[in-house]
Amino acid sequence: MFAAPPEIGTKVFARLPDHLRVTKNAVVRYGHVRDSRLEGPSFDRDGNLWCVDIAYGRIFRISPDGEFTVVCQYDGNPNGLKIHADGRIFVADYKRGLMLLDPASGAIRPLLEFSPLERFRGLNDLIFARNGDLYMTDQGESGLQSATGCLYRLRATGQLDRVLDNIPSPNGLVLTPDERILYLAVTRGNCVWRVPLDFMDNGAVSRVGVFIQMSGGTGPDGMAMAEDGSLAVAHVGMGTVWLWNKLGEPIARIRSCAGLDTTNVAFGGPDRRSLFITESQTGQILRAELPVAGLALYSHR
Numbered sequence: 001m002f003a004a005p006p007e008i009g010t011k012v013f014a015r016l017p018d019h020l021r022v023t024k025n026a027v028v029r030y031g032h033v034r035d036s037r038l039e040g041p042s043f044d045r046d047g048n049l050w051c052v053d054i055a056y057g058r059i060f061r062i063s064p065d066g067e068f069t070v071v072c073q074y075d076g077n078p079n080g081l082k083i084h085a086d087g088r089i090f091v092a093d094y095k096r097g098l099m100l101l102d103p104a105s106g107a108i109r110p111l112l113e114f115s116p117l118e119r120f121r122g123l124n125d126l127i128f129a130r131n132g133d134l135y136m137t138d139q140g141e142s143g144l145q146s147a148t149g150c151l152y153r154l155r156a157t158g159q160l161d162r163v164l165d166n167i168p169s170p171n172g173l174v175l176t177p178d179e180r181i182l183y184l185a186v187t188r189g190n191c192v193w194r195v196p197l198d199f200m201d202n203g204a205v206s207r208v209g210v211f212i213q214m215s216g217g218t219g220p221d222g223m224a225m226a227e228d229g230s231l232a233v234a235h236v237g238m239g240t241v242w243l244w245n246k247l248g249e250p251i252a253r254i255r256s257c258a259g260l261d262t263t264n265v266a267f268g269g270p271d272r273r274s275l276f277i278t279e280s281q282t283g284q285i286l287r288a289e290l291p292v293a294g295l296a297l298y299s300h301r
Helices: none
Strands: 013-016 028-030 032-033 038-043 049-053 059-060 066-075 078-085 087-093 097-101 106-112 123-127 134-136 150-152 162-169 170-175 183-185 189-195 209-213 219-223 231-236 238-242 250-255 262-268 274-279 284-289
Touching: 032 183, 038 087, 038 219, 038 262, 038 274, 038 284, 049 078, 059 078, 078 134, 087 134, 097 123, 134 170, 150 170, 150 183, 162 189, 170 231, 183 219, 189 219, 231 274, 238 262
Parallel strands: 078 123, 170 219, 219 262
Antiparallel strands: 013 284, 028 032, 038 049, 049 059, 059 066, 078 087, 087 097, 087 123, 097 106, 123 134, 134 150, 150 162, 170 183, 183 189, 189 209, 219 231, 231 238, 231 262, 238 250, 262 274, 274 284
């Protein structure tokens, strides 16, 4: 449908050191032994990159020079991670629900374990709006065989709304600069949905559609929004992050210099023109220099 876009290369920014890689009683995933599974990158105001290890319940802080520190390890499966404007760290945990981490002490506790009617199926990712509302995906084991994934909004007031409940594997999510549209990665459908928030009525949405249809790999995972409305989409299983303009046209392919499991992305660097990519297959953080600047998140407003 489109001509192949130009490619942008990546370099290794940081590698999970050997002493932090789990080899004894390691998790086996899809027939492969996994010594880690990195996800959920987010920057704090001091320039540290935070990420999670889904497989072993760890949360890392990575210094600007690439040094890993284990801030927290607990009985859970942390996945998405976002930082509040007040510095608190919110974690979408597949096993435990929505967790709250104190970055200073490393203490973590459950904040929300239930949806209005039942336990979450398995939270995946999250994003803050400018007013402090928190959108989060509840993926569980949903897919084309069972389109039961949900999109929730936790209002700053504490009210929880179920926005959508018919999604085959909801994953990463971002808001456009004007916050009128939420883009939602639907992994097992291999596409990105457009969720118009300006049509919301009492917490419900209408006119949801497909913004980008992808092919190959496993599907879209984490995403990040640029200031100009461009969208960076991590295509897990393809070793690629695609950069799409606000019309949905591919403008760059950012190719992994390591493995194929490009799971999530975050803009960083002094001008937010560097894209940091969690590459879960090899336990590394990759970096690419982009022609667009990332949108400032709630943590930096």
